[in-house]
Amino acid sequence: xxxxxxxxxxxxxxxxxSDMSLKTPLGRVLGLGSAKEGTDHWWGQRVSAVAMIVxxxxxxxxxxxxDSLTYLDVIRFIGVPLNAVLLSxxxxxxxxxxxxxxxVVIEDYVHAPGTKVVSLLLSRFAHVFVAIAAVYAILVxxxxx
Amino acid sequence: MSNSGRPxxxxxxxxxxxxxxxxxxxxxMTGVAMSIGLVVLAAWLMQAAAGPEAYLGFTTTMSxxxxxxxxxxxxxxxxxxAANGIRHLVWDTGRGFDKxxxxxxxxxxxxxxxxxxxxxxxxxx
Numbered sequence: 001x002x003x004x005x006x007x008x009x010x011x012x013x014x015x016x017x018s019d020m021s022l023k024t025p026l027g028r029v030l031g032l033g034s035a036k037e038g039t040d041h042w043w044g045q046r047v048s049a050v051a052m053i054v055x056x057x058x059x060x061x062x063x064x065x066x067d068s069l070t071y072l073d074v075i076r077f078i079g080v081p082l083n084a085v086l087l088s089x090x091x092x093x094x095x096x097x098x099x100x101x102x103x104v105v106i107e108d109y110v111h112a113p114g115t116k117v118v119s120l121l122l123s124r125f126a127h128v129f130v131a132i133a134a135v136y137a138i139l140v141x142x143x144x145x
Numbered sequence: 146m147s148n149s150g151r152p153x154x155x156x157x158x159x160x161x162x163x164x165x166x167x168x169x170x171x172x173x174m175t176g177v178a179m180s181i182g183l184v185v186l187a188a189w190l191m192q193a194a195a196g197p198e199a200y201l202g203f204t205t206t207m208s209x210x211x212x213x214x215x216x217x218x219x220x221x222x223x224x225x226x227a228a229n230g231i232r233h234l235v236w237d238t239g240r241g242f243d244k245x246x247x248x249x250x251x252x253x254x255x256x257x258x259x260x261x262x263x264x265x266x267x268x269x270x
Binding site for chain 2: 046050053074075095101102105126131134136137140
């Protein structure tokens with residue numbers, strides 16, 4: 001260790017210490033810390049995960065029960081109100097769960113602040129778009145049949 | 146790095162991957178894969194809403210060899226992510242963190258995902 005670097009650290013420490021502000025310690029941290037939402041992401045991911053176990057199992061079961069994936073069979077399937085509701089729920093839950101997951105992936109791997117914010121925004125827009133597209137399509141088919 | 150000669154923690158390329166580490170990475174990879182699959186799911190519904198001709202175009206694309214390959218991959222991703230997700234939910238209750246238990250549950254997840262994928266396509270065709 002060279003002494004110059006050590007001294008530099010000390011100097012900076014002193015400077016910070018002597019930077020007398022009239023702000024109270026509370027005023028200095030307000031708005032910087034927890035917004036009391038720290039567990040929202042984690043909890044939302046778990047709740048949607050549990051929902052996806054149910055909806056995903058239903059979807060796999062339904063796919064296997066379908067005679068075929070031809071146009072008429074699929075339209076008839078979505079034409080059943082309960083199927084349309086469950087398929088909408090699946091699309092929304094999946095989009096939400098996917099958004100939370102992709103968000104963590106972006107936060108982990110994209111480090112440049114600008115690129116990060118843009119990626120997060122694009123991911124959010126894309127997920128909302130896909131969710132609305134899926135639900136709208138289900139509604140069109142359901143009401144049309 | 147100036148601290149050559151000092152012991153370093155094992156680098157990824159010379160580290161014998163524990164099964165738990167492989168599954169942790171696979172969980173993220175299958176998750177991202179299904180995020181892309183979500184777009185295809187929405188496209189499937191949109192094309193069905195657009196009418197028989199548009200829908201036929203979609204199914205024709207998905208019936209190609211590459212299309213089928215993606216569908217099989219997504220089905221595996223689904224079964225794997227679901228089973229490993231349940232493993233994570235069990236961990237959330239504070240259970241199953243013992244090294245032996247974690248290894249064992251990892252292999253159960255792998256076995257389930259492989260068997261479920263095979264069974265799904267066997268039943269579907």
